[in-house]
Amino acid sequence: MGILPIRIFGDPVLRLETTPVTDFGPTLQKLIDDMRATMDGARGVGLAAPQVGRTERVAVIKVKKAEHVLVNPEIVEREGTIKWEEGCLSIPELYGEVTRARRVVVQALDRNGDPFEIEGTELLGVCMQHEIDHLHGKLFIDHLSFLKRQKLLALWEIERVKYPNLVRIAAPIDGDKEHDRHDDERL
Numbered sequence: 001m002g003i004l005p006i007r008i009f010g011d012p013v014l015r016l017e018t019t020p021v022t023d024f025g026p027t028l029q030k031l032i033d034d035m036r037a038t039m040d041g042a043r044g045v046g047l048a049a050p051q052v053g054r055t056e057r058v059a060v061i062k063v064k065k066a067e068h069v070l071v072n073p074e075i076v077e078r079e080g081t082i083k084w085e086e087g088c089l090s091i092p093e094l095y096g097e098v099t100r101a102r103r104v105v106v107q108a109l110d111r112n113g114d115p116f117e118i119e120g121t122e123l124l125g126v127c128m129q130h131e132i133d134h135l136h137g138k139l140f141i142d143h144l145s146f147l148k149r150q151k152l153l154a155l156w157e158i159e160r161v162k163y164p165n166l167v168r169i170a171a172p173i174d175g176d177k178e179h180d181r182h183d184d185e186r187l
């Protein structure tokens with residue numbers, strides 16, 4: 001498994017609509033494994049294909065040590081609302097409170113093409129909604145009010161200079177020495 005460069009806000013690939021997966025061969029298998037390694041390396045809880053520059057409709061999620069591979073995922077049920085402070089591996093250091101459905105049911109295919117259904121609330125539910133957004137070119141900042149978004153974009157003007165090539169490389173995990181209060185919100 002290899003760690004892939006993570007595309008940063010401003011890269012047009014993050015705004016592309018993805019293409020449903022129909023071929024579950026070695027190319028997809030490698031992409032999934034590389035995405036899992038990249039998510040772990042970046043200590044994220046979710047990663048969608050456009051974040052590594054790809055347009056397959058695939059996301060990986062790891063919440064509370066439970067890992068899920070979502071191919072062609074679709075939200076089929078939404079219930080209630082919840083506010084959650086979200087961040088994004090593609091928009092480092094920026095966080096914003098997003099209103100999401102409190103509970104969602106998602107239908108997807110697994111890495112072998114077999115259908116399954118998964119229900120999520122709290123972080124898992126938020127994460128699935130965030131990653132599925134990515135698969136349709138949408139970012140968490142799009143959910144913010146105009147003023148909140150302007151505020152984050154102003155902060156981003158300062159942060160973006162760290163990523164002149166619009167990529168970041170996640171360092172491989174080195175034990176558990178680093179802790180960050182936002183560990184759970186990187187999606």
Ligand SMILES: [Zn+2]
Binds near residue numbers: 087090
């Ligand atoms: Zn994200």
